[in-house]
Amino acid sequence: MKHWLTLFIFMFTINAVSAQEKALIQFSGVIYNVDSNVVVPYVTVTNKSDRDRVFAANYQGYFSFVAHEGDTILFSAVGYRKEAVVIPSKVPEKSYTVIVKMKARVVNLPTVTVLPWASVDQFNKEFMALKFADDDLEIAKKNVTRTSLLAMARDLPRDGMEMQGVNFQNNHVRLTNRAINQRYANPLLNPFAWGSFIQQILQGDKRRSDSN
Template sequence: MKFCLKTVFVLIIVAFSLGAHAQEEPTKKLVQFTGIIQNVDSNVVVPYVTIRNISYRDQFFASNHQGYFSFVAHEKDTIEFTAIGYKTTQVVIPESENNRHSGIVKMEASVTALPVVVVLPWASVEEFNQAFLALDVADDDYLLAKRNLSRESLVAMAREAPLSANELQNYQAISSHQNMTNRNINQRYANPLLNPFAWAKFIDQISKGSKK
């Protein structure tokens, strides 16, 4: 009998404590929270943002590819928005008369300055030292210019390099002049009476008594 009374007394105390706690913290009103998430600088929508209700059981939601979201929460709940490349943003749902709240959530881009990375073709400092010691150091500018202006180098470049427009024009002009000169000489010496060599041969033959 004493055990039963003791158990009933404990149950009464627990029930009274739960009732008092419920009176101290009344149930919050539900609100349909709807909105669009945008970039604070360019007003471009931020897609696929992770949304977490910090104030109520860590409920998770997500926005779609257009940055749109809609879910049920409570008044005064703190909602956290996180996305890759953006700073975490928190919004507190205000009180609403019609059980609905809509708005635009602005998120700021997170810019991180990365250190400069120099990519080298050597895996270690020892390999770099070996490659540096085996490096064939080129001559200075004077020796390089002297080598490039040597006769052998110029002849090789003239043999391989194509002619420029000025060189082609000069070559054609010289060739035309030589052809015209040779043509005039051949025409002049075609007539034996105008050929001085023929006259010299003729006079020589007469002096020698040739009857031809």
């Protein structure tokens, strides 16, 4: 038991000495896209040497935090390959600035076929109950049936050409009737009046013959 306790104290002392030997520095930088030189915002920055402490770059790709000399810093972002930077030892002025360039990663996803049915049996059931629409010829035949034409003539309003034809026909009939009435306004020029007059004369001669 004393042996394990001594070993634990020894390891703890070594880690403490090693931590004291690593100097603290201000680690800063900007992250760019290596292909377009555009900043990559909100990149996750992880210090792998300091218990995986996580930091984040801002919307301009800038980051800054305290780290130790010799720490390994990992940069990761969605759609980009991971990049790692090792802080060198004996950094002057206790400040270290880097420019990190990340490369976009192209991921080819497998083809996904989206089906509107949950299973093949349901597809077969829906397919057997499917009602196919009529083709163009059948639709045209239904549109020119007597019932369809009467319904359209009753419900659909007349267009400009139809209204023009109807007005022309009505005007023609009205002008024709006016001309006939004006022509036969004089009874002497009216053949119907002459026919009625001759008929009255014949009926009068017949009565005279019967009385004699």
